[in-house]
Amino acid sequence: MTQLIDSGTGAAHPYSPAFVAGGFGFVSGALSVDADGRAVDGVEPALEAAIARLSERLATIDMTLGDVVKTTYFVTDVTLRDAANRHYERVFRTPRPARSFVEVAALPYGATVEIEAIAHRA
Template sequence: MSAEHPYSPAYDDDGVVYVSGALSVDVDGVAVGGRRPALDAAIAKLRSRLATVGLDLPDVVKTTYFVTDVTLRDEANEQYAEIFAEPRPARSFVQVAALPYGATVEIEAVARRR
């Protein structure tokens, strides 16, 4: 945990893992442009955070997407169908006015150890 970000990227509470929001930014903190590339960047960061606690996408049981443009829903649905197997995790999809660093997508998740 750094002074700049005083929170845990992933917190394991006895097998239930809460993953902090993963923004659609590159390694330098620059917002990823394009609709699907932004969604993919957020998922890649989510996977990276899951990996820090030994988990991956199949362990996710719930996600919340925060987007600056609700019309991303169709692309998000396509992405969800591609990356999550049945039964897919529950999901909330929320439009927000803005996200840090000019990102257009942020995804948080809840996962569990199996």
């Protein structure tokens, strides 16, 4: 079964924030922005904001962080890795999802973190 979620992203964001196919949930990158779309300053607050936005996107397909099997972190500064590792340990239970960690030159809206995910519902 394939389920497309239309969240009203509009022309500025011509993609699905989340998509379900074959029991897997594919979640587009969730930025480190507040609920109003403004970039969040500080390492820990940015990580928390990105996870909050990721959780919101997962909820649109009736999934949670507990369903996540793989994440990809895009960061504007690779030195965030240690803080991200500590945050990962708090957010995800063992066995934790697989993760990639990639430094990028910039992210939309001035964000410093973007997290995309693959989830699976057993």
